Amino acid sequence: MLRTVKVIVVMLVVLALAVAGCGGQQAKDTKDSKQTSAQTGGGQQPTGKxxxxxxxxxxxxxxxxxxxxxxxxxxxxxxxxxxxxxxxxxxxxxxxxxxxxxxxxxxxxxxxxxxxxxxxxxxxxxxxxxxxxxxxSGQCVAVKASNNTIKGFDDLAGKKIGVQIATTGADEARKIPGAKITDYNTINEAFMALKNGNVDAVVNDYPVTFYFIQQGNKDVKIVGDLRTSEFxxxxxxxxxxxxxxxxxxxxxxxxxxxxxxxxxxxxxxxxxxxxxxxxxxxx
Missing domain, CATH: 3.40.190.10 (Periplasmic binding protein-like II)
Incomplete structure (x- = not known):
């Protein structure tokens, strides 16, 4: 009788471990599924969307x-x-x-x-x-408000120009003869470089530059005409x-x-x- 009870107990333990293992694997599979859905996009949500x-x-x-x-x-x-x-x-x-x-x-x-x-x-x-x-949109030139020598794109030859990397502003700046171009990861970094005197001008999309100035950055101004027409x-x-x-x-x-x-x-x-x-x- 005692032996029979021991056998039953062992079988119950094994069964419990097997169920726990299946449950753990199911949880892991569910987690992996969610991660894959988030990474690849285009998935169907519980909402049907x-x-x-x-x-x-x-x-x-x-x-x-x-x-x-x-x-x-x-x-x-x-x-x-x-x-x-x-x-x-x-x-x-x-x-x-x-x-x-x-x-x-x-x-x-x-x-x-x-x-x-x-x-x-x-x-x-x-x-x-x-x-x-x-x-x-279009590209514009921003300089310090105290700068009276740069009045537009035609005055940027040989100057230090800040741009955001991989933008059309960067492309336009590189057409300027002798300009020394510095690429920044964000446009805000380029604007800060201008304010700190590290560059002479920033070439960037007009609405973004205008908005930056309107947010209290009155020590920066836009000069000259827009160079491009972009969509x-x-x-x-x-x-x-x-x-x-x-x-x-x-x-x-x-x-x-x-x-x-x-x-x-x-x-x-x-x-x-x-x-x-x-x-x-x-x-």
Missing amino acids: QKILVASDTAYAPFEFQDPNTGKYVGFDMELIQAIAEVNNWDYEIRSMNFDGIVPALQSASVDLAISAMTITDKRKEQVNFSLPYYQ YGIAVPKSKPDILEKVNSALKTLKENGKYAEIYKKWFGKEPPEFLPGEPPAK
Whole structure:
């Protein structure tokens, strides 16, 4: 009898260990599944909504930046992607990264799209697909307010110029004869270098530079005319044409129902150009 009881006890212990092992493995599998879904994006959520991973350089006010009080990402681009997600019934997650890392992330499809004040260029179109244009911009020159010698692009030859890495501002600055270019990871670093006297000027997108000055940085000014006319687009991996189609369809919807104009006026204080979002009129 005693032997029989011992055998039963041993069998119960073995059975308990087996069940625990299966439960632990199931928990691990569930955890791994969640991690994979978060990493690859495009997954289906318990809500039935598609999960979209969105890359953005979240240090580029007023398009994308972190609210110091709430810690949330805010800005024109952030409200636009929220509106696009609502139209498409998407859940979305912002993946903050340096601007020069966005195109590689799109090429590897580790994100589903990127909204980051990204100018549509022929070079970038070889690497990713772009949505309809949703903003018109241009490059400007910023100098210290006390600087009266630099009055525009024509005065930058041989000067020290700060730019954000991998931007069209950096491309434009490198066309200037004899200019000494310093690339910074964020535009705020370039602005700080200007204020500290490490560079003579900063070449950057006009709305971002204007917004920076309006935030109390009156020791900086914009000089001269805009050098370029550029259009921002939402970038999508070439392997995700379905995402691109839904983005463009949503942009058209937001234009028709007035939501795009509402967001634009909130951040820029004026009506958007009539053709946006959309292709510019032929010259």
